[in-house]
Ligand SMILES: O=C(O)C1=C[C@@H](OP(=O)(O)O)[C@@H](O)[C@H](O)C1
């Protein structure tokens with residue numbers, strides 16, 4: 001289904017949105033809850049990716065299909081590797097069969113896992129025969145995806161001797177690794193991260209039962225930072241439930257959007273974004289620690305006619321789509337000028353935004369959501385708008401509620 005976003009302003013100067021739980025935190029905690037059923041979870045993400053994770057963890061089938069969910073694919077590869085006596089073929093969407101998994105599979109094999117490729121070497125689908133993993137030391141390349149590292153850390157406390165993981169090369173998406181370690185700490189699993197070595201202690205006993213509350217999703221919040229940045233001075237949007245000391249690296253939005261004149265004030269469990277006068281006219285950012293907000297920032301800059309240089313984008317090529325190519329293609333359809341390499345994006349200053357351009361979304365939720373705020377500047381069409389459900393199923397309803405005019 002394609003939708004049209006008609007050029008409009010927010011209905012009120014002040015609006016509020018409640019956003020579902022972080023899909024990254026949820027998918028980690030769902031796996032940890034499967035290993036340690038003594039925990040209860042609140043505010044779990046209602047995203048497709050978290051529902052797929054929940055269903056996969058309780059599935060008795062020997063074929064598990066996780067569609068487009070990258071974290072689910074990587075985390076479940078580790079999870080099924082230690083389910084003794086179980087044989088599972090883990091598969092996904094066509095795109096998932098193009099997203100590399102070799103680094104994780106090799107690390108698990110080094111630990112003793114039995115995993116084979118069904119079609120193409122290095123890519124899903126994979127067949128996993130669960131067994132007891134007897135080794136505890138492994139090294140892996142850390143510059144391709146942090147999800148491989150988090151996957152190993154999530155099962156580490158269930159290995160007989162825990163895990164000693166040596167990270168090779170530059171480490172990408174570090175906040176996601178720290179999130180995993182913090183959640184382990186919250187449930188009572190001990191770990192350390194010194195230099196390039198992560199150690200997780202083994203655990204055989206039940207942990208102290210408690211309820212863990214998932215913070216709302218900061219990547220989803222990014223679209224409201226963008227809306228605030230493109231709105232009139234004085235516009236306020238309140239988002240909940242958020243905390244000042246987040247485990248999510250994308251909370252760096254608070255700092256980044258100051259460049260666009262958006263101030264953020266925490267109050268209890270909510271955050272209020274307010275548009276004030278912007279001080280900067282150009283922006284340069286390294287996003288290796290926050291890759292999921294690259295699309296949002298690129299579109300904010302385009303909407304404001306602001307040139308930008310974004311670096312640290314090497315992981316974007318292996319996400320839901322090649323996000324660098326997708327951004328260039330769609331921004332250029334709208335009249336912008338974008339140069340990309342395999343790890344950076346340069347947007348030239350623009351003066352005009354074309355009207356009623358159909359934006360292709362490439363099965364990528366973030367393409368749909370990142371371009372939506374442009375409706376404050378021009379009417380546009382978003383193709384296959386339902387893709388947003390991968391992380392944020394109520395996105396379009398929430399936009400309508402704050403004044404976006406959307407028709408099918
Ligand atoms: O661990 C996670 O929850 C995630 C890690 C990041 O992936 P990479 O480490 O592959 O960049 C991020 O892009 C993804 O959306 C979620």
Ligand SMILES: C=C(OP(=O)(O)O)C(=O)O
Pocket residue numbers: 068069070071072292319320366391
């Ligand atoms: C990259 C993402 O997800 P995943 O890798 O889990 O598919 C994302 O949500 O932007």
